[in-house]
Amino acid sequence: MSSSTASVQPGRIRVLKQARGLPIDQKKLTGPVVYWMFRDQRLRDNWALIHAVDQANKSKVPVAIAFNLFDSFLGAKARQLGFMLRGLQKLHHRLLEQSLNIPFFLFQGEAVDTIPVFLKECGASLLVTDFSPLREVRTWKETMIRKVDESVSIHEVDTHNVVPVWVASDKLEYGARTIRRKITKLLPEYLIDFPTLMPSEMKWPAPQPPIDWERIIADVVRRGAEVPEIQWCEPGEDAALEVLMGHKNGFLTTRLRNYSTDRNNPLKPKGLSGLSPYLHFGQIAAQRCALEGQKVRKLFPQAVDTFLEELIVRRELSDNFCFYQPHYDSLQGAWEWARITLMAHASDKREHIYTRQQLEKAQTADPLWNASQLEMVHSGKMHGFMRMYWAKKILEWTTGPEEALATAIALNDKYHIDGRDPNGYVGCMWSICGVHDQGWRERPIFGKIRYMNYAGCKRKFDVDGYIAYVKRLAGESSKRKAENQLKQVAKQTRLADFLPPLPSQ
Ligand SMILES: Cc1cc2nc3c(=O)[nH]c(=O)nc-3n(C[C@H](O)[C@H](O)[C@H](O)COP(=O)(O)OP(=O)(O)OC[C@H]3O[C@@H](n4cnc5c(N)ncnc54)[C@H](O)[C@@H]3O)c2cc1C
Helix, strand or coil: CECCCCCCCHHHEEEEECCCCCCCCCCCCCCCEEEEECCCCCCCCCHHHHHHHHHHHHHCCCEEEEEEECCCCCCCCHHHHHHHHHHHHHHHHHHHHHCCCCCEEEEECCHHHHHHHHHHHHCCCEEEEECCCCHHHHHHHHHHHHHCCCCCEEEEECCCCCCCHHHHCCCCCCCHHHHHHHHHHHHHHHCCCCECCCCCCCCCCCCCCCCCHHHHHHHHHHHCCCCCCCCCCCCCHHHHHHHHHCCCCCHHHHHCCCHHHHCCCCCCHHHCCCCHHHHHCCCCCHHHHHHHHHHCCCCCHHHHHHHHHHHHHHHHHHHHHHHHCCCCCCHHHCCHHHHHHHHHCCCCCCCCCCCHHHHHCCCCCCHHHHHHHHHHHHHCCCCHHHHHHHHHHHHHHCCCHHHHHHHHHHHHHHHCCCCCCHHHHHHHHHHHHCCCCCCCCCECCCECCCCCCHHHHHHHCCHHHHHHHHHHHHHHHHHHHHHHHHHHHHHHHHHHHHCCCCCCC
16 A cells, blocks of 8 residues: 555546635635445545545644435345344444544435534535445535535546546447547556545534434344344455455455356356445455555466456446436336337247235246255345346246336345445446446347257256255245344343333323
8 A cells, every 4th residue: 555645536526616715726725525325335445545645734724524324225125224224333433433524414304404513513625435436426516506505516436436527528428439548548557556634734623413323223233134144254354355465265365266157157156356345335445455456466367457448347237227327227228129029029928927915935947046046035135146047037027118117127226235335336337237248139028139048058067956955045035034033133122121010091
């Protein structure tokens, strides 16, 4: 890590709003800087935070991080919210330990209300925010631009992509082939080491209110109990780095060698990096993963190149799609050839039609599909190869492509720890609507959309072994769930012993 205090590259920053009376080249701020953290929940390797601190120190004003916990965000449940909040709790502890002079404020409610109020209360001059291409987040930012005082500037920093989405391309890209060239050309400029995060030179003037993390997490977990937390994936920045390059089981240190071959074998989940939960919640920077990957390229060139293709090209292609295609999660967002072929086959006869409930409960006639659904429900992470088969079968078993897409997205986002991500929308759009793919031989229901079937899977991997593996996984998870429920009952009973008796009527 370089220790320079170099500013963030201007290409990473978009000025969403310029404060009135403050020319764009005038750097001096009079009030604090607030970083509204949303997608990139980390202290390490975070260009948005680096920019916020840099701007504050240049003007000798204080800087704070603000995070808003929504009452509900795209249906996130205990699984996703618990992981996120436990990661943030660690981030908060680290901030307190490191004496960076950067307080952390947690708000609850709607960000379009809480953040502007906070900016007003603290007299902020600059709001820095990270970048997400999802429409909800963009709508909030548009509201904030209108809502915040004219004396406040707003900067958006793309700290999620190695090459900022608006720099990589100024248009909707057709596929990996077209964006790869553009991204590769820009890597020497953007795939650079991160400077060390500097402490804020000015102390925050007011004491920061304590955060009752345990209560907030317990509340969120209780309300989202329908999809319980997972145990195998420890949240937080340190855990993310451990998964990337830890000595015990790190991806680059111990599991990289066979990535190019094993990543398509659902019986070898450890063949994949396992980084998607951390990348999704921004607990690790893709840029850090890429930098560390490059360091071991000499040892395993093919594996590293395949990993970087997924991590940079495919992942950033998803952001490109969601950024430039407003209909990124509906049939309207498919290429014209795909819409035509899907609609031409929409009323083709289906051998089976299942309701969303039947699919959710893994009640289909296909044991392989049922296993993939159960892997997602119980472990929160279906293997990447199975995700394609899973989504394509939903097209085959629902009344038409619109229903298939809506069902796939709903289930994906409900159960996956890495759900509600541009990769998820694009993954479903690729599988069902042919986005970023080409036309294939025409067949019933699918039209020219690429087809996958059970026999093809059987040729590729040990299907029965995968079904047995998921069966064990589901059994262990159900046992854990039952034990937790028992513990909960015992806790409530113990609590009841201490409660005063109810007044007699
Ligand atoms: C129907 C469907 C749904 C999907 N839903 C999601 C989702 O909700 N969230 C999500 O992050 N990914 C999703 N993916 C993409 C991919 O399957 C996962 O990113 C991958 O399985 C995550 O595991 P990993 O990090 O161990 O993968 P690795 O193979 O180790 O990949 C490393 C990283 O590269 C990126 N990556 C890998 N494959 C792809 C891909 N096909 N497209 C874009 N980026 C990729 C991811 O950021 C991933 O974390 C979906 C794919 C499909 C076909």
